[in-house]
Amino acid sequence: MASGSRDRATAATVTLPSAVFGPVRSQTAFEETVDRLGTAIKLGLLAPGAQLPAERELCARLGIARSTLRQALTALGQSGHVFATRGRGGGTFVSDPQPPADPPSQQMLDRWRETCDQRLAVELGVAVLAAERAARADLDTLDELAATLEATLEDFVAYRQADVRLHVALAEATRSAQLVRAMTEAQGAMTDLISYIAHPPQVLASSNAQHRRLLAAVRERDAMRAVRVMSEHLQGTEHILAGLLPGG
């Protein structure tokens, strides 16, 4: 009635209301900590054997209480991702034989397209900004990582880790902490999706060629070419997923 005359002003859409009025469930500090550290470990950003900062320092850096951090570390310990040794010189370490990844949840599979969309945005933004801002040292690092990547065509787990490192390094070249975080999140989600999918060496080889072209475009500061190559690179993954999952 009274609101009827206003309806003209607001577009009657489907996605917008859900973006404004949709669920607001925020993760707890405990959950987010498990997520952050767990993702970093699963992605190999924290290598097996690596030592985490001391609890008293880490909780300060994370901005949480030590008891909350310990909950998270206990959870990561029970799932076999980290272990702790006591006494001076002790600490919390990333387990050396990492536990096997658990299969993607149904919810994860249902939302695979959203996951890919999110990654697309992050990667395109990173591609443009890296092309604008990458320093000489960044480019050298990226080349090294690409070389490492090309030596791991046979072992998909190793390949995936090196791949993640390359993409995260590209994000670091943008000098944007937020983009680095967004990239790790996106890669974590993607890893959950694709870890259970067979990747023949030929696919990885083609992927490597794209990496090389991407880095060349970044080195020449050709943002648009970087975007195009990146776009093609990501569509490879999407096509594979679209063929295997519903909603493709």
Added chain:
Amino acid sequence: MASGSRDRATAATVTLPSAVFGPVRSQTAFEETVDRLGTAIKLGLLAPGAQLPAERELCARLGIARSTLRQALTALGQSGHVFATRGRGGGTFVSDPQPPADPPSQQMLDRWRETCDQRLAVELGVAVLAAERAARADLDTLDELAATLEATLEDFVAYRQADVRLHVALAEATRSAQLVRAMTEAQGAMTDLISYIAHPPQVLASSNAQHRRLLAAVRERDAMRAVRVMSEHLQGTEHILAGLLPGG
């Protein structure tokens, strides 16, 4: 010592540790609700005079308790963004003369580049996916919004609102709820930044020309051209900010 031999494996960078070990401050449900509704109002997505869903329904949609929602509504009421009328046929409404926007905080100004980077990623992703997925109806809606936009060259506040609607509508055309939300967040942050900056009509006119070219590219499903135009479009804003703020 023991960890020294592993250092080779982990890149000694600056941004990555802060992405993994950085603060984990999670907003409370109350804060996030104020933020979401407040942003939607400030962006004009909830127009002055518009009625919000009833409390009992809204708290269900937001997935929070009614008392928590009421805290948020009380806060928005005290800041003059909404008002409530009681009794049957009553409800919570967006105030008609909206309170004046408060000036951007120092923290906001310090992080302006991160804000722009975030927006860049979202907008580029949206540009690509909209070009791929926009339906006929979406394109018509976008054209209407562009036409509306071109009629508001004189009043910057009105122009900004119409601009936001266009960009959000483009995000809606991607059919990705997450991207729509990311877009509203990014636009909210941008509005805070640029609301206190003079925008002469000639700048807005040039911006409009870019909008038209953008929509043309989307209509022709030319994702790369859409990216290029969008990129130029965003750089306009960045140049203005870079000239006015430190760190440019």
Added chain:
DNA sequence: ATTGAAGGACGGACAACCAAACCTTTTCTT
């Protein structure tokens, strides 16, 4: 006059989080 639908207010219960101690183990230093 009655009813129904809306906002408004209150109180108990609970879970997350924090802060500050204190304990135990181990290694390094003197």
Added chain:
DNA sequence: AAGAAAAGGTTTGGTTGTCCGTCCTTCAAT
């Protein structure tokens, strides 16, 4: 060998945010 130092492990108590349910008040429609 003694002690200091540095790490994880434990306990306690308090604060805050959130939820749930109940009831009250207002007011338009019937």
